[in-house]
Amino acid sequence: xxxxxxxxxxxxxxxxxxxxxCAASGFTLSTYGMSWVRQGPGKGLEWVSSIxxxxxxYYADSVKGRFTISRDTSKNTLYLQMISLRxxxxxxxxxxxxxxxxxxxxxxxYWGLGTRVTVSS
Amino acid sequence: EVVLTQSxxxxxLSPGDRATxxxxxxxxxxxxxxxxxxxxxxxxxxxxxxxxxxxxxxxxRFSGSGFGxxxxxxxxSLEPEDFAVYYCQQRQHWPPLTFGGGTKVDIK
Numbered sequence: 001x002x003x004x005x006x007x008x009x010x011x012x013x014x015x016x017x018x019x020x021x022c023a024a025s026g027f028t029l030s031t032y033g034m035s036w037v038r039q040g041p042g043k044g045l046e047w048v049s050s051i052x053x054x055x056x057x058y059y060a061d062s063v064k065g066r067f068t069i070s071r072d073t074s075k076n077t078l079y080l081q082m083i084s085l086r087x088x089x090x091x092x093x094x095x096x097x098x099x100x101x102x103x104x105x106x107x108x109x110y111w112g113l114g115t116r117v118t119v120s121s
Numbered sequence: 122e123v124v125l126t127q128s129x130x131x132x133x134l135s136p137g138d139r140a141t142x143x144x145x146x147x148x149x150x151x152x153x154x155x156x157x158x159x160x161x162x163x164x165x166x167x168x169x170x171x172x173x174x175x176x177x178x179x180x181x182r183f184s185g186s187g188f189g190x191x192x193x194x195x196x197x198s199l200e201p202e203d204f205a206v207y208y209c210q211q212r213q214h215w216p217p218l219t220f221g222g223g224t225k226v227d228i229k
Contacts, residue, residue: 107171
């Protein structure tokens with residue numbers, strides 16, 4: 001059974017840093033495209049970042065240069081390192097798994113429950 | 122960036138009604154459009170991918186259609202559990218991957 005469990009969220013001051021983790025089970029994370037999608041309070045869904053099976057990484061313009069997506073194959077875990085946090089980064093951050101293995105067809109098949117990030121002084 | 126515009130923003134219907142949700146893309150996305158359902162306090166769930174393919178476990182009352190710039194999600198007969206927010210998402214031109222603003226289906 002596929003499971004995605006996010007952690008690492010919390011309250012951080014503007015300019016601060018956080019590292020989100022997504023522990024995956026039931027599949028081999030490195031053979032699937034994985035993404036972070038966020039949802040601000042009362043808002044819609046916003047794609048943040050993806051890493052594809054070959055290891056290439058992609059970012060929304062709003063986070064480029066501040067966020068880094070990575071994965072640890074030995075731990076089957078996805079990460080999102082966030083620095084220079086801003087108030088508009090406040091959101092529930094979801095980890096997602098692609099629909100198909102070994103492709104860059106970005107269809108968000110499985111979702112975790114999310115981890116909440118609040119950026120406020 | 123492909124902008125997805127969903128309409129209407131809110132759809133007020135009764136159980137048993139037919140729901141028709143629209144998603145329009147600012148440029149052609151071929152058939153590479155997905156639909157998700159999100160209930161309050163829950164993560165989104167994949168319903169439809171590549172315009173018309175139901176994901177595993179999705180009831181047959183959900184169907185998708187369209188190609189290019191105009192797409193439709195139809196719920197043939199609303200069940201109480203279908204009242205939720207629905208989002209479309211394109212994967213043809215990325216980055217960035219983009220979502221529509223959502224359509225809320227609520228009880229009339």
